[in-house]
Amino acid sequence: MLFLSHKVILAEGWTRRLIAFFSGAIGVLALAPFSFFPAFFVPMTVAVWLIDGSSGETRWAGIRRAAGAGWWLGFGYFVAGLWWLGVAFLTEADRFAWALPLGVLGLPAGLAIFTGLGFALARLMWSPGAARIFALAAGLSAAEWLRGHVLTGFPWNDFGMALGGNLVFAQAASVVGLYGLTVLSVLLFSAPALLGKGHSSRRALVLTLFGFVALALFGVARLQDKTEFVKGVKLRIVQANVANDEFRFDRRAELLERYLKLSDRSTSPQTTGVSDVTHVVWPESVFPFILSRDPLSLSTIASRMQNAILFTGAARAQVEGSHTKYFNALAVIQQGEIKDYFDKMHLTPFGEYMPFADLLARAGVTQFVWSPGAFDAGEYSRLLLAPGLPAALPLICYEAIFPEEVAKRLSESSARPGLMLNVTNDGWFGVTTGPYQHLSQARLRAVEQGLPMVRSANTGISAIVDPFGRILDSTSLGIEAILDGSLPKALPATYYSQHWRLAPAVAWLIVFLGALIRPRNI
Numbered sequence: 147m148l149f150l151s152h153k154v155i156l157a158e159g160w161t162r163r164l165i166a167f168f169s170g171a172i173g174v175l176a177l178a179p180f181s182f183f184p185a186f187f188v189p190m191t192v193a194v195w196l197i198d199g200s201s202g203e204t205r206w207a208g209i210r211r212a213a214g215a216g217w218w219l220g221f222g223y224f225v226a227g228l229w230w231l232g233v234a235f236l237t238e239a240d241r242f243a244w245a246l247p248l249g250v251l252g253l254p255a256g257l258a259i260f261t262g263l264g265f266a267l268a269r270l271m272w273s274p275g276a277a278r279i280f281a282l283a284a285g286l287s288a289a290e291w292l293r294g295h296v297l298t299g300f301p302w303n304d305f306g307m308a309l310g311g312n313l314v315f316a317q318a319a320s321v322v323g324l325y326g327l328t329v330l331s332v333l334l335f336s337a338p339a340l341l342g343k344g345h346s347s348r349r350a351l352v353l354t355l356f357g358f359v360a361l362a363l364f365g366v367a368r369l370q371d372k373t374e375f376v377k378g379v380k381l382r383i384v385q386a387n388v389a390n391d392e393f394r395f396d397r398r399a400e401l402l403e404r405y406l407k408l409s410d411r412s413t414s415p416q417t418t419g420v421s422d423v424t425h426v427v428w429p430e431s432v433f434p435f436i437l438s439r440d441p442l443s444l445s446t447i448a449s450r451m452q453n454a455i456l457f458t459g460a461a462r463a464q465v466e467g468s469h470t471k472y473f474n475a476l477a478v479i480q481q482g483e484i485k486d487y488f489d490k491m492h493l494t495p496f497g498e499y500m501p502f503a504d505l506l507a508r509a510g511v512t513q514f515v516w517s518p519g520a521f522d523a524g525e526y527s528r529l530l531l532a533p534g535l536p537a538a539l540p541l542i543c544y545e546a547i548f549p550e551e552v553a554k555r556l557s558e559s560s561a562r563p564g565l566m567l568n569v570t571n572d573g574w575f576g577v578t579t580g581p582y583q584h585l586s587q588a589r590l591r592a593v594e595q596g597l598p599m600v601r602s603a604n605t606g607i608s609a610i611v612d613p614f615g616r617i618l619d620s621t622s623l624g625i626e627a628i629l630d631g632s633l634p635k636a637l638p639a640t641y642y643s644q645h646w647r648l649a650p651a652v653a654w655l656i657v658f659l660g661a662l663i664r665p666r667n668i
Contacts, residue, residue: 147341154192155199163218166196170222170261176308177227178586179579183315186308186335189219193282194339197269212269213262220261224254227303230578257293257300264289271661276340276350280660283332287654290328294548298495301547303583305331310590314365315358316615319593320640324549325650329657334358373612375632376564379535381600382423382454383629384408385608385621386432390573395434402443405432406450408628417630420454424534429602430459430474430543431571437477438462438484448482455480455532457602459542459569461521462487471522474498476540476569478532486531488540489524492551499523527555529563536564536636539597543570546588546599553646556595564636566591566599573605577624581607589615594646596637613637 157165169192175185196219200212231249268285272278286305294301306327309315319327334357340350386404393401409426410419417423437443437460447456455478462475473489493499498521529537539556546552546568556562568588572581585607592599593615601609606623612634621627642649 147338151195151198151339151342154195157199162196162199162215165192166215166218167222169193170219170224171226173223173308174226174303176311177303177579177583178311179582181311181586183308183312186305186331187338189223190282190332190335191339193219193265193286194278194336197265197272197278197282198339200265200269209266209269212272213266215262216265217258217262219265220258221254223261224257224303225251227579227583228254228257230575230580233576233578233580234574260289260293260296261286263292268661271658273661277661277663279333279336279340280657280663282336283329283657284654284661286332287325287329287650287657291325291650291654294325294550298492299548301549302544302587304328304587307583307587307590308335309361310593311586313615314369315361316590316593317365317368318361319590320368320596320642322649322653323553323594323642323646324590326642326653329650329653330357330361333657369614369616371614373614373616373618374635376536376635379425379633380417380423381610381629381631381633382409382417382420382426383600383602383608383610383621383631384426384428385603385606385625385627385629386429387605387624387626388573393431393434398433398435398440398443401432401434402446406446408626409454409456410450411628413628413630420450421452423454423630425532426451426454426456427567427569427600427602428456428458429571429604429608430476430569431573431604432459433461436461436463444479444482444484447479451479451481453481455534457530457532457538457567457569459571460484460487462489472520473524474521474542475524476530476542476567478530480533488528488530488542489526490521490542490545491524491527492545492548493521493523494544527558529559529561530567535633537561538565538567538600539563541566541568541588541591544584546570546591547584549591549594550646552591552595553643556643557646562636562639563597565633566595566597568599568601569603570601571604572607581605581623585609585620589617594640595643596640598634598636600633610634 169189173186173189175182196215197212200208202208202211232246235246235249264286268281271281290304306324308331309327337350337354412418460475460477462473464471476488477484478486530540589611592611592613596613598613599611606621608629609620610618610631613636619631621629
């Protein structure tokens, strides 16, 4: 360990940059679908040594050197974790292939700025001994929080997912949430950097092991509770596996028929078709047209869905004077009538709306997914209500990766819902690691809030998740499938759901104070 630390600390130039880059890339093995959490020891341990080696003629020179190393580590992490974004640009290669480098390299380069900032903040508080891993935890957790909020935020693959992707360790999210897990992840996975000779090394190892054991014991104890189910609810989740090039207006009748046939397919002697289920869930992006303006399609749904209630993604139009607004919506349909709807509030940049639209339009850049026009963001959070089902918190696509937005919407609800309903279309990303990461992050919301999650994805991965984050059943990626199951009961509100503003702040304050300690040894 001493030999490795000296090599990293003394590394210069491109050797130093490549060490940072590849250590960051190795850290992605801790995320879904690999979920090999020990891999995260590599980037966090190397991070400490890189900052140890960030000396300069002046203090600011040292900070710049640390920030540079942090950028390269973050760049490696995000390139390895987000390479699958390139698939989206190849879906319509004739239009968007030119932008592939922007997604595969440009976005990771931008996100890595936050990691560089985290290293710089840590370097400001740096000192010898154990306090330096507290400085790293303070700096990186603050930077990750900023990444989840600045410019609408993009907390995808937050460092806290190194623990959050493991079901046992993830149970701590019911207390501290994702950003609290980020603090714990950096602290625990960077601790091997303290290993060396003497008592300090042994104490560092003991404290690290104690941290993991404590998290494991908490998780195992929490997972002893069995899943209970809501009586009288029989769910059917439809995964139609519609390719993006099939999603066209001229194929609208064919697409609707495909969903209706799947919804009425026999899967067992107990479920011979739609007549044996109470609620059907279709994913995001089902209709390449405005459903509310198509009475024939609604009439067809009414005749074929019988008494089952349908939840489905459906673009919505709203006329306001001479202007028409379009929303990416989730609708509740009963007997062919749209009874309730929710408009997506957190839109995806470049996918559902164009930042700097006028400027980019002059350059010929358009949004990357179909919509009748640039989508407008929904203005109001609301719960979806349907007969026979507890109130549902709707989450469209990547709205499910924002822990504080979900917590805020729940805290502002008039009543606690009985489930979270997540519909998405991950077909843009093919059979890659992206959809697995999406499901893993969405699942953590169930743990944080103590609410089950029902998830329908066009090409996968659809799932029923209990309020402990256990995936009770799921589909495979990239196939046509039907998922039948019962609805798990919600738990009482978790500590995090009640104190979501406080929990991460307390964790960050603790590591900040720890970073200011100047002990002689650990």
